[in-house]
Amino acid sequence: MQEIGSITKKPLPGGNRKPGWLARKLWSDRYLYLLVLPGMAYFIIFSYFPMYGIQLAFKTYMVRQGIAGSPWVGLANFRYIFGTTDFWNAVRNTLIISFGKILTGFPAPIILALLMNELKNKMFKRVSQTIMYLPHFISWIIIAALIYNLFSVTSGVYGKTMSAMGLEPTRILANVKYIRTIVYLSNIWKGAGWGTIIYLAAITGIDPTLYEASMIDGAGRLRQLWHITLPGLGFAITINLILACGNVMNAGFDQIFNLYDPGTFSKVDITDTYVYRMGLISARYEISTAIGLFKSVINCALVAGANAVARLVGQEGLY
Numbered sequence: 001m002q003e004i005g006s007i008t009k010k011p012l013p014g015g016n017r018k019p020g021w022l023a024r025k026l027w028s029d030r031y032l033y034l035l036v037l038p039g040m041a042y043f044i045i046f047s048y049f050p051m052y053g054i055q056l057a058f059k060t061y062m063v064r065q066g067i068a069g070s071p072w073v074g075l076a077n078f079r080y081i082f083g084t085t086d087f088w089n090a091v092r093n094t095l096i097i098s099f100g101k102i103l104t105g106f107p108a109p110i111i112l113a114l115l116m117n118e119l120k121n122k123m124f125k126r127v128s129q130t131i132m133y134l135p136h137f138i139s140w141i142i143i144a145a146l147i148y149n150l151f152s153v154t155s156g157v158y159g160k161t162m163s164a165m166g167l168e169p170t171r172i173l174a175n176v177k178y179i180r181t182i183v184y185l186s187n188i189w190k191g192a193g194w195g196t197i198i199y200l201a202a203i204t205g206i207d208p209t210l211y212e213a214s215m216i217d218g219a220g221r222l223r224q225l226w227h228i229t230l231p232g233l234g235f236a237i238t239i240n241l242i243l244a245c246g247n248v249m250n251a252g253f254d255q256i257f258n259l260y261d262p263g264t265f266s267k268v269d270i271t272d273t274y275v276y277r278m279g280l281i282s283a284r285y286e287i288s289t290a291i292g293l294f295k296s297v298i299n300c301a302l303v304a305g306a307n308a309v310a311r312l313v314g315q316e317g318l319y
Contacts, residue, residue, distance in 0.1 A: 057290040070286075077290040087291070089266070090274040097183060097256075097270060098248040104184045106244060109195030110237065114225060116196060117203050129200070132193030143186060144258035148173065151182075174263035183259060183268065187252070198240065199233055206232035238315040246303035249295040271295055 026033065052067070057077055059070040081087045112132065119125040135143070153159035153169040162169035172178045210228050219227070253272035260268045271291060279288030307317035 053289060054293055056286045057293045059286055061286045077286050081287060081290055087274060090269050090271045093268060094249055094251045094270040097180065097251040100180065100184055101187050102244050105188045105191060106241065108188045108192040110199055112192055112196045113199035113203060114229065116200060133197060135190045136194035140254040140258045143190060147182065147186060174261055176264050176267045179264040179267055183255065187255065198236060202233050202236040203229060235316055238310050239318065242303060242306040242310060242318055245306035246299050248302055249299050
């Protein structure tokens with residue numbers, strides 16, 4: 001502020017900026033904005049534009065009239081899905097499979113990262129890490145084909161081995177007792193290596209002087225792991241756990257769609273496969289939109305709840 005005699009004069013908003021400063025600023029940082037542009041375009045096209053179709057959840061879709069011209073029906077679509085047994089069966093399977101994946105799959109990359117961090121041979125460590133995260137880039141179609149070739153009772157390795165031994169092979173892929181176990185194990189095999197990268201990167205950010213000080217105090221590797229490494233991973237673990245809770249209603253359409261069959265349908269039919277049947281097969285687009293909106297509300301509530309719990313226990317949350 002400038003003082004003129006006894007009068008205090010406040011500067012105008014914007015300070016001493018000259019006309020056209022914004023255009024010059026944008027031009028000087030044009031390459032940075034170009035780097036951001038693809039990411040912004042992705043979210044605008046695939047996340048924000050589709051929100052226009054949410055209104056279908058409260059309408060009866062008429063192809064000739066389009067989304068905007070279709071008649072409003074209020075909450076009739078939600079009353080329909082909430083009164084359907086198949087929908088609640090899909091919701092139950094979704095929750096069981098999602099929480100099962102969290103219980104079995106979430107600790108796997110943490111354990112692998114801790115084990116990888118203890119390896120002294122750098123070449124072996126790099127090769128092992130590469131082998132572990134390669135399955136992340138394999139599609140579920142290929143993985144399902146590999147599982148079929150392994151466990152098929154007619155043409156798979158398991159079936160031929162059991163037949164060669166004179167034993168009757170069990171139909172694993174079509175058995176409701178084993179299908180969820182296959183889902184959990186295949187999920188770990190595909191995703192654990194990729195998650196390990198995140199935790200290994202977090203471990204490298206831990207101050208090495210903490211390990212040196214603990215060694216002087218006589219702490220062994222297990223105590224260092226428990227009192228230094230794991231607390232150092234606390235933020236990464238918390239964020240990933242919150243995001244995992246926010247993805248509970250998405251149990252993995254690609255995986256389930258390629259693994260289930262009529263024999264295991266009752267145990268692995270999830271909300272995404274139910275949406276697929278209602279939307280693409282039955283052309284009930286308003287019903288599939290209502291289910292999608294229901295899923296989004298539940299996921300949002302779970303993110304907020306997990307974030308609140310994380311802050312209550314002293315961890316940093318998403319916000």
